[in-house]
Amino acid sequence: MTEFSFNLMAEDGMARRGQIATAVGIIDTPAFMPVGTAETVKAMTAEAVASTGAQIVLGNTYHLMLRPGAERIDRLGGLHKFMNWPGPILTDSGGFQVMSLSKLRKMTEEGVTFQSHIDGSKHMLSPERSVEIQSLLDSTITMVLDECAPHPATRDEIDTSMRLSMRWADRSKEAFVERPGYGLFGIVQGGVFEEARLESAAHLAGLGFDGYAVGGLAVGEGQEIMFEVLDYTTPALPTDRPRYLMGVGRPADIVGAVARGIDMFDCVMPTRSGRTGQAFTRRGEVNIRNARHAEDPRPLDEDCGCPACRNHSRAYLHHLVRSNEILGAMLMTWHNLHYYQDVMSGIRNAIEAAEFEDFVAAFDGLRALGDIDPV
Numbered sequence: 001m002t003e004f005s006f007n008l009m010a011e012d013g014m015a016r017r018g019q020i021a022t023a024v025g026i027i028d029t030p031a032f033m034p035v036g037t038a039e040t041v042k043a044m045t046a047e048a049v050a051s052t053g054a055q056i057v058l059g060n061t062y063h064l065m066l067r068p069g070a071e072r073i074d075r076l077g078g079l080h081k082f083m084n085w086p087g088p089i090l091t092d093s094g095g096f097q098v099m100s101l102s103k104l105r106k107m108t109e110e111g112v113t114f115q116s117h118i119d120g121s122k123h124m125l126s127p128e129r130s131v132e133i134q135s136l137l138d139s140t141i142t143m144v145l146d147e148c149a150p151h152p153a154t155r156d157e158i159d160t161s162m163r164l165s166m167r168w169a170d171r172s173k174e175a176f177v178e179r180p181g182y183g184l185f186g187i188v189q190g191g192v193f194e195e196a197r198l199e200s201a202a203h204l205a206g207l208g209f210d211g212y213a214v215g216g217l218a219v220g221e222g223q224e225i226m227f228e229v230l231d232y233t234t235p236a237l238p239t240d241r242p243r244y245l246m247g248v249g250r251p252a253d254i255v256g257a258v259a260r261g262i263d264m265f266d267c268v269m270p271t272r273s274g275r276t277g278q279a280f281t282r283r284g285e286v287n288i289r290n291a292r293h294a295e296d297p298r299p300l301d302e303d304c305g306c307p308a309c310r311n312h313s314r315a316y317l318h319h320l321v322r323s324n325e326i327l328g329a330m331l332m333t334w335h336n337l338h339y340y341q342d343v344m345s346g347i348r349n350a351i352e353a354a355e356f357e358d359f360v361a362a363f364d365g366l367r368a369l370g371d372i373d374p375v
Contacts, residue, residue, distance in 0.1 A: 001180035014261040017351040023181020025087045029263040033058045039083040043333040046084045053341035058266045062094035070136040078138030090141035093130045096148045127171040144172035146187045151219040158191035165189045166203045183210030201236040212237045213244040234261035274333030277321040293318040306338035
């Protein structure tokens with residue numbers, strides 16, 4: 001039986017190339033995880049997601065506990081069977097969604113009581129219940145329950161929240177039932193305060209998790225501050241475990257975070273943007289709704305091999321999106337996920353070849369040129 005493990009294969013500066021072994025497959029890192037909040041990556045089939053090069057997807061405890069329910073998914077054979085995704089699945093613990101979506105949230109030492117944003121029903125989520133739900137879902141990677149403090153917040157507010165999250169991490173670790181090939185990740189909190197971040201990282205490292213996430217960023221602090229937090233946080237984390245930056249982000253955010261030692265990413269950006277007509281390309285973002293694309297026969301990205309770029313013009317995509325055709329959302333999402341995976345593949349190859357600085361320079365240089373001039 002495969003043990004959950006992280007193999008660090010190459011380093012180039014702080015950038016790391018590795019592999020995570022799990023019970024249901026290998027994850028090459030640095031890795032981007034498409035977000036399937038309710039166990040569907042919106043506008044995509046599981047086969048389409050896999051075709052982009054993705055090896056792992058993300059689901060969410062909060063949404064799945066509300067519908068269809070963890071016990072129902074368990075009776076139906078778990079998430080892998082339920083959504084037809086045989087590879088690794090990471091599930092967020094639900095803490096962020098409780099903060100951002102739920103109504104009448106009440107925090108206590110025991111956990112958080114909240115009303116569903118769907119129907120107003122009352123629920124209680126404790127560290128033990130969050131871990132239990134993720135086990136019922138058959139998550140490959142389980143996340144501890146934490147509180148994601150809002151930004152901005154005072155140092156006292158951050159310290160109180162972070163230390164509650166650390167006590168919840170203790171309880172999550174105790175509740176987690178170990179199985180070969182399955183992992184539990186701790187989550188570093190501490191806002192934008194170095195001492196709080198280092199206290200959190202030290203506490204989690206002492207507990208001995210299978211991986212370590214950096215949470216509480218990309219909540220409005222801006223890229224410069226986010227990178228500053230990573231500059232002092234990632235060196236405090238064990239080198240023999242994967243490091244995951246939660247909820248990030250744009251391609252430039254990912255490249256910069258890899259340069260600071262991060263191995264895993266997730267974000268709704270490529271799928272949400274695809275559904276609203278925004279494409280990510282090697283030369284920056286493209287709003288396909290703009291009139292200048294109406295008669296442009298060229299692909300979104302001439303170097304992209306996705307179905308949208310291989311088979312269709314900007315003019316056709318413009319027509320689909322402006323007409324609110326479902327196919328437009330599907331093709332734009334497919335392209336964005338394919339592009340993100342191309343970026344990750346390029347990063348991995350560059351680190352292996354000790355050419356990561358050259359990759360970053362080329363990446364920045366293309367984006368500086370801007371989108372292809374209209375015909």
